[in-house]
Amino acid sequence: MSKKEQLYPYRFRLVGSFFGILIAILFLTIGFGATILLFTFALTGFLIGQWRDGALDVKGWIQFFNRD
Numbered sequence: 001m002s003k004k005e006q007l008y009p010y011r012f013r014l015v016g017s018f019f020g021i022l023i024a025i026l027f028l029t030i031g032f033g034a035t036i037l038l039f040t041f042a043l044t045g046f047l048i049g050q051w052r053d054g055a056l057d058v059k060g061w062i063q064f065f066n067r068d
Contacts, residue, residue: 023035026038
């Protein structure tokens with residue numbers, strides 16, 4: 001069994017840990033406000049890219065937030 005197959009069940013834990021460490025490093029090096037601004041711009045860029053690809057479901061989001 002390869003190392004990749006052994007780590008596969010833990011992939012989301014590993015990815016989550018990596019992003020947690022990355023966020024902690026950003027908070028410590030550039031500060032809270034700059035980190036939040038960076039993530040806001042990254043999220044905006046991701047949403048614009050998804051919209052340009054035709055993969056953004058705006059109606060689904062609106063229905064999700066306006067559900068009864």
